[in-house]
Amino acid sequence: MEIRTFDVLLEEAKKRGRKRLAVVFPEEVSLHAAILAQQAGIAAPVLVGPPDRIAELLQQAGVSAGDYEVVPAGDPVEACRIAVQLAHDDRVDVLLKGGAQTAQLLHAVLDKDTGIRASNVMSECTIYEDTRVRHSLLAVVDGGILVAPTLDEKVESIKNTVGVYHRLGYENPKVAVLAAVETITEKMPCTEDAAIITRMCERGQIKGCVVDGPLALDNAISPRAASIKGIGGEVAGVADILIVPDIEAGNLLGKSMTYFAGFTSAHVTIGARKPVLVPSRADDGQTKLMSVALGIVAYY
Amino acid sequence: MTPMTHLCDIPAAVKGLPRKRMAVAYGEDAHTLQAVERAVKEGIVDAVVVGGKKEITVTAADCGVDTKLFEIIDVEGEMPSVKAAVKLVRDGDAHMLMKGLAHTDNYMRGILNKETGLVPEGGLLSHVAVFEIPAYPRLLVLSDAAVVPLPTLQQKVAITKYAIRVANSLRVEMPKIAFLSASESVLKFPSSQEAAILTGMAVRKQFGNVLAEGPISVDLALFPEVSDIKGFKGRVRGDADILIVPDIDSGNVLYKAIVWFAKAETAAMVTGTIAPCILTSRGDSEDSKFYSIALGALNA
Numbered sequence A: 001m002e003i004r005t006f007d008v009l010l011e012e013a014k015k016r017g018r019k020r021l022a023v024v025f026p027e028e029v030s031l032h033a034a035i036l037a038q039q040a041g042i043a044a045p046v047l048v049g050p051p052d053r054i055a056e057l058l059q060q061a062g063v064s065a066g067d068y069e070v071v072p073a074g075d076p077v078e079a080c081r082i083a084v085q086l087a088h089d090d091r092v093d094v095l096l097k098g099g100a101q102t103a104q105l106l107h108a109v110l111d112k113d114t115g116i117r118a119s120n121v122m123s124e125c126t127i128y129e130d131t132r133v134r135h136s137l138l139a140v141v142d143g144g145i146l147v148a149p150t151l152d153e154k155v156e157s158i159k160n161t162v163g164v165y166h167r168l169g170y171e172n173p174k175v176a177v178l179a180a181v182e183t184i185t186e187k188m189p190c191t192e193d194a195a196i197i198t199r200m201c202e203r204g205q206i207k208g209c210v211v212d213g214p215l216a217l218d219n220a221i222s223p224r225a226a227s228i229k230g231i232g233g234e235v236a237g238v239a240d241i242l243i244v245p246d247i248e249a250g251n252l253l254g255k256s257m258t259y260f261a262g263f264t265s266a267h268v269t270i271g272a273r274k275p276v277l278v279p280s281r282a283d284d285g286q287t288k289l290m291s292v293a294l295g296i297v298a299y300y
Numbered sequence B: 001m002t003p004m005t006h007l008c009d010i011p012a013a014v015k016g017l018p019r020k021r022m023a024v025a026y027g028e029d030a031h032t033l034q035a036v037e038r039a040v041k042e043g044i045v046d047a048v049v050v051g052g053k054k055e056i057t058v059t060a061a062d063c064g065v066d067t068k069l070f071e072i073i074d075v076e077g078e079m080p081s082v083k084a085a086v087k088l089v090r091d092g093d094a095h096m097l098m099k100g101l102a103h104t105d106n107y108m109r110g111i112l113n114k115e116t117g118l119v120p121e122g123g124l125l126s127h128v129a130v131f132e133i134p135a136y137p138r139l140l141v142l143s144d145a146a147v148v149p150l151p152t153l154q155q156k157v158a159i160t161k162y163a164i165r166v167a168n169s170l171r172v173e174m175p176k177i178a179f180l181s182a183s184e185s186v187l188k189f190p191s192s193q194e195a196a197i198l199t200g201m202a203v204r205k206q207f208g209n210v211l212a213e214g215p216i217s218v219d220l221a222l223f224p225e226v227s228d229i230k231g232f233k234g235r236v237r238g239d240a241d242i243l244i245v246p247d248i249d250s251g252n253v254l255y256k257a258i259v260w261f262a263k264a265e266t267a268a269m270v271t272g273t274i275a276p277c278i279l280t281s282r283g284d285s286e287d288s289k290f291y292s293i294a295l296g297a298l299n300a
Helices: A006-015 A028-040 A053-059 A078-089 A102-111 A153-166 A189-202 A217-221 A223-228 A249-257 A286-297 B009-015 B030-041 B055-064 B078-090 B104-112 B153-169 B190-203 B218-222 B223-232 B248-258 B288-298
Strands: A019-024 A043-049 A069-072 A094-097 A123-130 A134-139 A174-180 A210-215 A241-243 A265-270 B019-026 B045-053 B069-072 B095-101 B126-132 B139-143 B176-180 B212-217 B240-244 B265-271
Touching: A006 A028, A006 A286, A019 A028, A028 A043, A028 A053, A028 A094, A043 A053, A043 A078, A043 B139, A053 A069, A069 A078, A069 A153, A078 A094, A078 A102, A078 B030, A094 A102, A094 A286, A123 A153, A123 A249, A123 A286, A134 A153, A153 A174, A153 A189, A153 A241, A153 A265, A153 A286, A153 B055, A174 A189, A174 A217, A174 B045, A189 B078, A189 B190, A210 A217, A217 A223, A217 A241, A241 B055, A249 A265, A265 A286, B009 B288, B019 B078, B019 B126, B019 B190, B019 B288, B030 B055, B030 B095, B030 B288, B045 B055, B045 B078, B055 B069, B078 B095, B078 B104, B095 B104, B095 B288, B126 B153, B126 B248, B153 B176, B153 B190, B153 B265, B153 B288, B176 B190, B190 B212, B212 B218, B218 B223, B223 B265, B265 B288
Parallel strands: A019 A043, A019 A094, A043 A069, A134 A241, A174 A210, A174 A241, B019 B045, B019 B095, B045 B069, B139 B240, B176 B212, B176 B240
Antiparallel strands: A123 A134, A123 A265, B126 B139, B126 B265
16 A cells, blocks of 8 residues: 555554664764654664763753663764664664764765675655645655766666655555656767666666656656647556656755645655664754655565 | 568559659669669669660660660769769659669769768668568568668667658558567677667657667567567567567578578668668579569669
8 A cells, every 4th residue: 555645654653663873972963863763762772972972962952861771982983883783683673874974974874895885876855745746745856965966876776766655565666767857868968877777677687666767756646647749658647756866856846845835745765774864954854754654665 | 550571562562643753873683684684674663774875776686675765864984973863853853762783882882972872861871671571470670780880879869760761651650660689688798788878769759659678689589489488578579570679680690591491572661761772683583673663662
């Protein structure tokens, strides 16, 4: 059964019991996310950082320290190392970035010997609760990590995201490879990539989904727009996953969904053996909570 | 409108049309004159033979060709004859061009000349072959096996468009196009990826009314039983009307394998010009020359 709302996503996360959520060098933003998840009953936080500082933060937040396990670490880099080690040893289930830099955390995650790398490419899966058009969960890939993805990176990010959607109950998610137009021209290399990726899926080189591209955004999510342009196929008008040409497009599309459409979002970094959450200061409480829920349901 | 299935359908169709005028460049040899004689006698074309009048008359007498069947324009020398014949076509005094005794290089040079030649601005000189193969139930169009050595993607687009026009002239309303490669999987070399891109363009109706598949191997393109064995589900499977090859080497090898191993009869012409140009060689059979002239007349 496809999960189409965040309410159901949260319920599904709860069914999986409290997951051990490692917060890597906690500060206000990440601690807020951990507290919300703890209070919603989906996480058992493990705070990796300086015990004194953590105690102070917990007191400021007004929560009971007993609900929060602490693992000492002196600085952000050490916190990254320890948290990834815990994940590596299956002693935590989810990683949540705190005061450590994203690059520091990903470096530890991707380490060949001590890391928890799974896929060749790490990609950001941002999911929007579309309450207006598709009445479903729509993913935008990738508005946060892949700056100028190569063909291979686009393919890997699709595979990462399709894996998440299978776990969200979508058996055969529809993937639209977006461009400004639906025709292919040498002047717009992303349209050529889209044509190649579509054929790769047709040939079974990308499994468990249907891919079509290039598609303009309206062709991807509006059956009316698709039919006016005479675009058939299984994806036009009913896309679940939107693959963008580059980070600018992804970031702009995502933020317009948040601010102009008012859709709630959740985001998780995919490609490691455990979900990695990188909260933004701009994330509100609902986004932080749903991101934890998404990470849990995507992996467990 | 049923598609043509035999090369003899071409002259049959031409006979029902207003007769076209063919200029023959340097028609001083017996092979050429005999081919011209047959085409004129069978009502396929009117001919104007350009070359030394004395030589033409002597050769015709030697091989029993009646010089009253065609007009003669007296020009001495190979290159001047080529130029004069090309000029007839360029000026609209002839609808198509045939290579007589002239060397292919000189013939092509005459056609390609920027000021006086037959290739329009932005055009691409290309070659289209049509096969009647005993083991295949359709006429098979192949391009480009003889002229463009290493076509770029844009050149492949032009090559494909010319081939479609020829297929349409054979009454194939919705040609099935196979963009050939070594494998049907999209692999990391340019010809495979270009085949995927070209297929994408066809799916987006950028080639008009066609069905296309690529990358696709030649066995999947021509033999349905191979698609059955491999479980290949393509828009084209064992029923291609047009084969577009990655480059001239694969094209020429395929062309000759089809002629010699599959015992095919052929018709061929040069495309991308303002009028069809026939490029037969002494090695071609009598019928092949005849069908090539008919193909040119059909497309003139």
